[in-house]
Amino acid sequence: MRNESNELAPPDEAAWLAWSPCELAARLESLSLPWCVVGGWALDLWHGRQLRDHEDIEFTILRDDLPAFRASLSGTRFYSVRDGRIDYLAPDEEPDPDVFQIWCEEMASRTWRADMMIEPGTPDQWVYKREPSISASRKEMVSRTANGIPYLKPTAVLLFKAKYLRPKDEADFGHALPKLPQEDRAWLRSRLEVLYPGHVWISSLS
Structure with a gap:
């Protein structure tokens, strides 16, 4: 008999097999909601080539859009990450308001594939999470690669x-x-x- 509690326990924190930016974009291509690659991968997309290894891939979304992104990433389980804890998010469960980071586990391989970050702001306005007084239009702060992958400036x-x-x-x-x-x-x-x-x-x- 399947042990569901073990199945829903998170993989090891180091069990990363991150999607590439192209793989992530392919999974999200049906969405017209704002998102963008951030972190080290965003810089490499700006450079136009990969300059170093990346253990993960981070991308940001708006909190209200989370259900749509979860639906687009089929075959994936989601876990909230907060204060060193990794907790399973049931399909109908909303993360607490103070959760800003969600890890995406591919069920088939039981590996982490992406780090989905919840950002403040609006569809039109980018807001710096650590100091909300720093903001700009989203068009100004998010660029795209030649093949359309959005990344943070x-x-x-x-x-x-x-x-x-x-x-x-x-x-x-x-x-x-x-x-x-x-x-x-x-x-x-x-x-x-x-x-x-x-x-x-x-x-x-x-």
């Missing part, structure tokens, strides 16, 4: 990465800096000066 990705300064974040900043237009450097520098005064990236952006 590099300056916004780097603003998220500035908080942690992990080796991969430093590498991502180093790869992006020479290509950033002056107006984007100024945008990122001004936000870092407010959020993280004295941040080591500020002088490089001058």
